[in-house]
Amino acid sequence: MDYQTNDPIQPLHDHDKDRRRRALWAAALSVLLEGFILAYAIYQLANAGFAPENPFGYLLVLAFLTAFLLAVSGFVLIHRWDFNRGVDLVYYSGFLPAVLTPLLYSGWGITTSIAIGIVSLPILFFVYPPQQRQNPILFLIGAIFINVAVEVLDPAYRAEVPANTQIGPVAGVVFLLLFLGSLAVQEWPRLPIGTKVAIPLVIILLIFGSLTWISTNNIRAQVEADEEQQLILLNESYNTYVASQSNAAAALAISLANREDVIALFEARDRDGLLELLTPMFTSLKEDYDIRHLYVEEPNGTVFLSVHDPESYGNNITYRRTAADVLALRQPVAGVEIGPDRLGVRGVAPMLERSKFVGMIEVGIDYDTAFIQNLKSTTGADYTMWVTYEAAQPAGLKAAFDAPLSASSKLFYYASTYPNVLPIDGETYTQVLETGVAQTVRVVDGANELAVYVAPMIGYGGRIIGIFEIINSRAATLANIRTNTRNLIVFAVIIAVISLGVLRAISQRVILHPVTALVNTARQQAEGNLNARVELPGSDEFSQLGESLNTLANNLQDLVQDLEARVNERTADLEKAMEQTDHRSKQIESVAEVANSVATIRELHQLLPRIVQLISERFGYYHAGIFLLDGSKEYAFLTAANSEGGRRMLARSHRLKVGSEGIVGFVTYTGKPRVALDVGTDAVFFDNPDLPDTRSEIALPLRVGDEIIGALDVQSTEPGAFSQEDIEVLSILADQIAIAIENARLFEDSRKLLAETQTAYGKNLQETWKIINLGRQEVRYDFKGIEVQTSRELLNFPEIAEASTTGKIAIREKNGKVPNTSLAVPIKVRGLVVGTMNVRLPVNRELDPDELDISEAIAERLGIAIEGAMLLEESQRKAVTESAIGDISAKIGASTDLEAIMATAVSELKKILGASEVALKLTGEL
Numbered sequence: 001m002d003y004q005t006n007d008p009i010q011p012l013h014d015h016d017k018d019r020r021r022r023a024l025w026a027a028a029l030s031v032l033l034e035g036f037i038l039a040y041a042i043y044q045l046a047n048a049g050f051a052p053e054n055p056f057g058y059l060l061v062l063a064f065l066t067a068f069l070l071a072v073s074g075f076v077l078i079h080r081w082d083f084n085r086g087v088d089l090v091y092y093s094g095f096l097p098a099v100l101t102p103l104l105y106s107g108w109g110i111t112t113s114i115a116i117g118i119v120s121l122p123i124l125f126f127v128y129p130p131q132q133r134q135n136p137i138l139f140l141i142g143a144i145f146i147n148v149a150v151e152v153l154d155p156a157y158r159a160e161v162p163a164n165t166q167i168g169p170v171a172g173v174v175f176l177l178l179f180l181g182s183l184a185v186q187e188w189p190r191l192p193i194g195t196k197v198a199i200p201l202v203i204i205l206l207i208f209g210s211l212t213w214i215s216t217n218n219i220r221a222q223v224e225a226d227e228e229q230q231l232i233l234l235n236e237s238y239n240t241y242v243a244s245q246s247n248a249a250a251a252l253a254i255s256l257a258n259r260e261d262v263i264a265l266f267e268a269r270d271r272d273g274l275l276e277l278l279t280p281m282f283t284s285l286k287e288d289y290d291i292r293h294l295y296v297e298e299p300n301g302t303v304f305l306s307v308h309d310p311e312s313y314g315n316n317i318t319y320r321r322t323a324a325d326v327l328a329l330r331q332p333v334a335g336v337e338i339g340p341d342r343l344g345v346r347g348v349a350p351m352l353e354r355s356k357f358v359g360m361i362e363v364g365i366d367y368d369t370a371f372i373q374n375l376k377s378t379t380g381a382d383y384t385m386w387v388t389y390e391a392a393q394p395a396g397l398k399a400a401f402d403a404p405l406s407a408s409s410k411l412f413y414y415a416s417t418y419p420n421v422l423p424i425d426g427e428t429y430t431q432v433l434e435t436g437v438a439q440t441v442r443v444v445d446g447a448n449e450l451a452v453y454v455a456p457m458i459g460y461g462g463r464i465i466g467i468f469e470i471i472n473s474r475a476a477t478l479a480n481i482r483t484n485t486r487n488l489i490v491f492a493v494i495i496a497v498i499s500l501g502v503l504r505a506i507s508q509r510v511i512l513h514p515v516t517a518l519v520n521t522a523r524q525q526a527e528g529n530l531n532a533r534v535e536l537p538g539s540d541e542f543s544q545l546g547e548s549l550n551t552l553a554n555n556l557q558d559l560v561q562d563l564e565a566r567v568n569e570r571t572a573d574l575e576k577a578m579e580q581t582d583h584r585s586k587q588i589e590s591v592a593e594v595a596n597s598v599a600t601i602r603e604l605h606q607l608l609p610r611i612v613q614l615i616s617e618r619f620g621y622y623h624a625g626i627f628l629l630d631g632s633k634e635y636a637f638l639t640a641a642n643s644e645g646g647r648r649m650l651a652r653s654h655r656l657k658v659g660s661e662g663i664v665g666f667v668t669y670t671g672k673p674r675v676a677l678d679v680g681t682d683a684v685f686f687d688n689p690d691l692p693d694t695r696s697e698i699a700l701p702l703r704v705g706d707e708i709i710g711a712l713d714v715q716s717t718e719p720g721a722f723s724q725e726d727i728e729v730l731s732i733l734a735d736q737i738a739i740a741i742e743n744a745r746l747f748e749d750s751r752k753l754l755a756e757t758q759t760a761y762g763k764n765l766q767e768t769w770k771i772i773n774l775g776r777q778e779v780r781y782d783f784k785g786i787e788v789q790t791s792r793e794l795l796n797f798p799e800i801a802e803a804s805t806t807g808k809i810a811i812r813e814k815n816g817k818v819p820n821t822s823l824a825v826p827i828k829v830r831g832l833v834v835g836t837m838n839v840r841l842p843v844n845r846e847l848d849p850d851e852l853d854i855s856e857a858i859a860e861r862l863g864i865a866i867e868g869a870m871l872l873e874e875s876q877r878k879a880v881t882e883s884a885i886g887d888i889s890a891k892i893g894a895s896t897d898l899e900a901i902m903a904t905a906v907s908e909l910k911k912i913l914g915a916s917e918v919a920l921k922l923t924g925e926l
Contacts, residue, residue, distance in 0.1 A: 020083060023127045027075035027090045033119070034071045034093065038064040056104040063097040070096075084132070091123050091136055095143050102147045113144045219484045227477045228440045231453035234381050234470045235438065241375060242336065242345065242367075248289055249347025249363045250334035256281070256294075257332075257349040257361040266296060266304065266351065266359055271313075274305050282307045285363075293344060293364030299357060301327055319394045321460050322348045323360065330357050335460025336367055338395045343367040343387070343414065346460070369415045376417045382471035384416035385457060388433065391465035408433075411467060418471050420445055422452060429467055432456055436464060442474065449474040591733045593618060604744040608640035611737055616642045621714050621721075623691055625649075626702070626737070627656065627664050628710035634658060636668045636711060645690030667699040667711045673731060674699050675722050696721040700731055702738040712737060799824040803836050809856060811847065821847050825859040829867045837862065884912050 041061045070093035077086030098116040120140050124133055256262055256278075265273045274296060285291040294307040301318035317323050322333050325348075332349040344364040351359040365371075372383035387397065388410050399412035406412055407426035410433060422443050432439055438455035451472050459465035517534050524532035533550050594614045601607045612624040623643040627636035638654040641647060656662050659669035663676050676697045688694065694715040702710040712734045716722070722730075799810035803824035812822040820840045827835040837859050841847060888908045892901050906920050 019127060019129070020078065023078045023083065023087050023090070024075070026123050026127050027071065027078050027086065030071040030090050030094065030119070031068065031075055034064065034068040037097070038068050060097065060101060060104060063100045067093040067097050087123070087127055091120065091128075092139070094119055095139065099143050099146055102150045113147045116140070116143060223477055223480050223484070227451050227472075227474065228453075231440055231451060231470055231472060234379055234472065235453055235455050235468075237379055238375060238383070238468065238470065241378075245345040245365050245367075245371075246334035246336075246347065249291075249345050249365050250332050250349065251347070252285060252289065252291065253334075253347040253349035253361045253363040254332050256363070257351045262296075262361070263351055263353055263358065267353060271305050275307060275310055278305075278307045290365055290370070291363060292366045293346075293362065295360075295362035295364075297323065297360040297362060299327075299359055301360075304359065317362070320346065320348075322346045323362065325461075326350055326360055333460070336458070336465070337364075337460055338387070338392055338397050338465060339364075340396045342397070343385075343465075345371075369417070372415060372417050382416070382418035384418055384422075384469040384471065385414040385466060386411040386429070386469070387414045387457075387466040388464070391459065391463070414466065416469075422450065422469070422471070424452065424454065424469075428454055432467060433464060449478060451477065588729065591729060591736070594733060594736070601740075601744070604741065604748060607740060607744050609642075611740070612640045612642040612646075615712075615714065615733070619714070621716050622693065623713075623715040625713040626710060627668065627713060628702075628741070629658065629668060629708065633668075633708075636664055639710070643691070645688075645692075648690050663697060663699045664711045664713055667701050668708055671701045671703065671708050673701070673727055675727065677719060691715060693717045695719040698722045698727065698730060700727075700734040702734055702741065704738050704742045709738060709741065797822060797824065797838065800836050800838055804833055807831075807833050809852070821845070823847060823852070823855060825855050827859050827866065828863045829870065834863070834866060888912070 038061070041057075041064050070089050074086045074089030074091075074093065077083075077089065079086075094116060098112045101112050117140070120136070124136055124140070128136060261277060262274065265277060278294060278296075282291065282294045285294070292308065295303055295317070296305040296307070297317065298304050301316050301323055303313045303315045303317060306312045318327065320337050320339070322335060322337055325331075325333050330350050330352075332347070334345070334347040337344055337346040344367050347363045349361050350357055351361060368385075372385065375381075375383055386406060386408075389412060390410070392398065392412075399414075403413040404421040406421075406429070407424055408429035409426070411429060413421070422445055424441055424443060428439055428441060431437075432454050433456065436456050438453060441452050441454060443450050443452060451474050453470040453472075455468050455470065456464040457466040457468040521532050521534040594611065601610060608626050612626060615621065615624040623641065623646055625641040625646050626639050628639045629636055635655040635657055638646070638649050641650055656665045656668075658665055663674040666672075667674050676699075678695045694717065696716045696719055698714050700712045700714075701708050702712060712730070714722075714730065797812070799812040799822055802808075802810040803826045807826050807828065809826070810824040812818065812824075814821045820842070823839040823841075825837045825839070826833045827837055837855065839855055888905070891904050891908060902920050
């Protein structure tokens with residue numbers, strides 16, 4: 001952009017002053033806006049404790065500080081009347097933080113686009129001159145595109161939203177209101193009354209809209225907070241349920257470990273006795289408490305008896321932290337453990353014989369689909385369990401073969417009550433596993449909108465062994481948001497409508513109605529309706545103004561009536577003259593159109609009907625006819641007509657005698673135009689049954705030079721239809737028609753002469769070719785390798801015969817019998833086929849259209865060359881003949897003796913003709 005610094009001493013135009021005033025307001029508001037957002041960014045950075053490990057906050061503060069300083073500089077430049085640079089600084093300063101913020105933090109792309117759009121558009125359309133708006137508009141579009149693109153792509157490096165994202169749009173709306181308010185104050189004296197009344201209404205609407213928007217966002221935030229609190233309560237219910245199951249398992253293990261009969265049988269190593277004793281107990285516990293495992297274990301951690309699976313024993317289970325802690329602490333423990341096949345809630349208690357540790361009892365409750373199904377039946381929510389590979393590795397637990405894949409490489413699917421795997425980012429899982437802090441995410445699965453509480457799954461000892469998802473439908477939450485929002489909007493709309501209705505009614509009644517009546521009446525009077533009057537009740541200022549307006553209209557009406565009388569007289573004269581001029585102009589245009597239409601037609605049988613049709617259409621006459629004189633110029637024959645009666649006359653070869661029948665006979669005899677009416681002496685001309693509606697007729701001679709070749713006959717159903725101007729126009733048209741007829745005749749004669757000449761030339765050419773080709777044998781020319789060879793053996797291909805006979809190109813496609821594609825092109829000399837050119841392609845080649853065109857062009861050039869050679873040979877032959885005749889004549893003429901003359905003639909003829917014998921006989925009589 002080219003900048004110019006204006007001299008403040010030079011006087012300024014009004015629009016320049018207005019633009020400068022608006023620019024100063026925009027700059028001042030931009031400084032306030034940038035300063036406010038800078039302070040807000042510093043405040044947020046302070047709340048974050050100025051954490052040095054996250055540089056994004058510092059970068060954002062630096063960006064807002066730069067924007068603030070640029071806005072201040074722009075204000076100073078505009079104040080000093082360096083308008084262009086100042087406006088650019090103010091306008092572009094906001095784009096730095098507006099683009100940088102979405103690049104650093106997620107969730108800001110749309111809001112910053114809205115904010116920068118709200119701030120930029122008033123500056124664009126109220127401050128920038130129209131010729132300088134292109135670059136700023138492109139810059140705004142580019143910034144919005146970058147923000148939206150970054151938000152859609154959502155790069156992984158960005159941080160979470162550090163603050164309320166409403167701050168940008170709210171600040172933009174405040175800027176817009178203040179800027180428009182300043183414009184309204186500046187432009188108030190020049191604004192219409194309706195606009196002045198509408199401005200407060202618009203402000204009220206904006207206030208209502210802003211409050212409604214803020215309220216709806218607060219409703220959404222509150223409902224979503226309640227939704228998150230509900231998820232937290234569900235998580236607490238889950239933890240309580242796990243704790244109750246752990247306590248139950250521990251209590252059962254302790255009760256069994258303290259039984260003397262169990263200890264006695266174990267001490268006696270009576271596995272069968274223990275199995276017989278514990279099996280009924282296990283069955284009862286399985287039914288009552290959903291117990292799935294019951295172990296009796298050695299002091300070293302190996303399994304002595306698996307009551308739930310008697311065939312399995314001897315396995316070392318010290319990989320379970322519950323068993324390891326009991327071995328180490330000799331105290332009962334319980335918690336979630338990972339086994340080789342499944343997860344379970346394990347309760348392990350030591351068996352003591354007189355305070356001596358002799359073994360362990362382990363009770364297990366499955367921690368899988370049945371566990372979370374019980375939770376679902378109680379809470380109504382769905383649950384999904386993911387296990388980390390790291391925690392599952394010591395026990396050898398692995399994912400099922402058909403288990404769904406996880407979004408995180410650290411987890412594998414274990415169990416769920418929800419049918420689908422939710423589209424949750426793997427980064428969320430990683431953060432929960434690393435920090436141990438649960439997160440709430442909201443996802444969409446098909447038609448279901450869900451709130452998911454992603455919490456760490458805690459195993460025995462407080463270690464994180466996986467992820468536990470609590471899945472709750474958002475249907476009720478969203479319905480609650482929609483209901484509350486709808487109620488709020490309806491309430492706000494009702495209040496706004498009532499307020500606006502009351503204000504509008506008051507303004508309409510008190511101000512707008514009288515002003516509108518005065519303006520409409522004044523406009524009607526200004527547009528020429530001086531009968532318009534304004535009627536306002538009361539005696540206020542509006543009523544007094546209306547009475548003055550009515551009085552002024554009465555005075556103007558009297559003056560206008562006097563002027564109209566004078567103008568009407570002049571107007572009538574002008575209209576008559578204009579009608580005549582317009583009629584004449586249309587006639588001239590019609591003549592030109594008829595002339596242009598017939599100029600391109602050369603055939604007489606097409607030309608004449610077209611002429612009469614155009615005359616009837618363009619001039620509006622119901623009959624037009626053309627008469628042409630015969631060779632003796634005794635009769636004028638009707639050659640073309642457009643009407644039904646005229647066509648009947650054509651069918652019977654209607655003719656009029658020159659000089660004695662009708663006005664056509666008169667015109668073709670005298671060569672002068674004639675107009676006839678259906679009254680007086682002319683009435684006899686209209687006694688024609690084929691044209692009974694004729695009331696006026698005009699005939700004009702068709703003249704070529706001094707020769708009359710016919711007449712143009714035009715008839716009308718209107719009496720007195722032809723004026724002197726019509727006669728002049730139609731006379732011009734008749735002259736053009738005569739020229740067109742003569743040109744058509746000359747064209748036809750020339751065409752006949754050309755056809756005869758071409759026929760004679762063709763016959764002569766054929767005779768010449770026969771003479772030249774007499775005695776010659778047909779020769780074939782072949783191109784083989786790098787030379788041309790001749791042969792008396794002619795090719796007998798069907799395509800060659802076809803091309804020679806038809807004179808057209810013949811093609812024989814390759815097939816099973818013929819391996820080559822063959823092309824035969826006739827060689828022509830003046831349409832006479834004198835030979836053929838045969839082209840055979842290689843076996844693996846197809847005929848290309850360009851090759852066909854080339855072959856045809858070569859055959860055409862070959863014909864031209866043969867014709868030239870033929871003409872040259874004919875000329876040489878004639879020259880030899882003339883030379884021989886001259887030599888013989890000279891020798892005969894050299895002798896005066898009759899015998900010598902005859903002997904010389906015989907001798908020379910025998911020599912030249914190569915005859916074996918030449919006889920010369922003289923007759924005896926003269």
